[in-house]
Amino acid sequence: MKDLSLLFKISAILWVFWGIVHIMAGVFTINFVLSDDISGAISGIADAVDPANVQRDYPDAAGAIISQHGFNLLWIGLVTLISAFYIWKKNKNAIFLAAITGGLADLGYFLFLDLGGFVNFMPGTLMTIVSSAAITLSFYAYFKGRKATS
Template identity: 60%
Template sequence: MNNKKIYFKVSSVLWLIWGFVHIMAGVITDYAILNGDIVGAVSGIADAIDPNSLKANYPNATGAIIGQHGFNLLWIGVTTFICSIFIWKGNKNAILLAILTGGLADVGYFLFMDLGGYVRFAPGTLMTIVSSLAIVSSLIGLSKNKQQNY
């Protein structure tokens, strides 16, 4: 097995993990919203915030917005999970799609949740590191692929 394939396989496994975690986060978030538990849904994501400080009489639109967020976590997780299968073989389109969906989702998470101080280190911050490593690994694999084609 040449080096470029190793990078694709590492990236594939990382995206598989990332996708699964986000599928589960989407399901858990939407389950809470569908059961009227806005505080549970928010505190499951913003784990550095005391859930008691979140108790309020929220308008229905608040639950809908958080439910949309849960749905976005779900579909982005499914997309990167599927991409991971094709990244295993070094598919450039799958790499690009995973970077655009999972990578950009984590940029938003980092900017608003991590830098905002609303989360502890794990699991969200850990998933940002996982997606970053997946991106770097696949890009190294692609660059080695170009070098070997010359």
């Protein structure tokens, strides 16, 4: 049972790291839009795309959409960061909340940005690996521990 406790703690640490990165990404994305630099926000997200290819005059609605994306990054990062403290304590609800919010956010990232070829490995793809590892470790520890107690 002690081995499983270590898995919960590793998962929690991964979620803390993931959460902080996404909170920062959300703040940076919103800041770009507020600075009237929608092209910079897009280049920051789709970092494998030549910045010259996204330089144009965007309508205000595009800035609002990018800001919404930044807001989503921020709150999802906060939810996983808070969940991490409870995952450390082996809380089932926190395990599933982090997996649903962070996992589905990264699934969308993987499907549309990674597979689309719009991003470099660092930091986005690495964060997808981090969230996948955090989910795998916490699920394994939770279900293995549950099986051992039944």
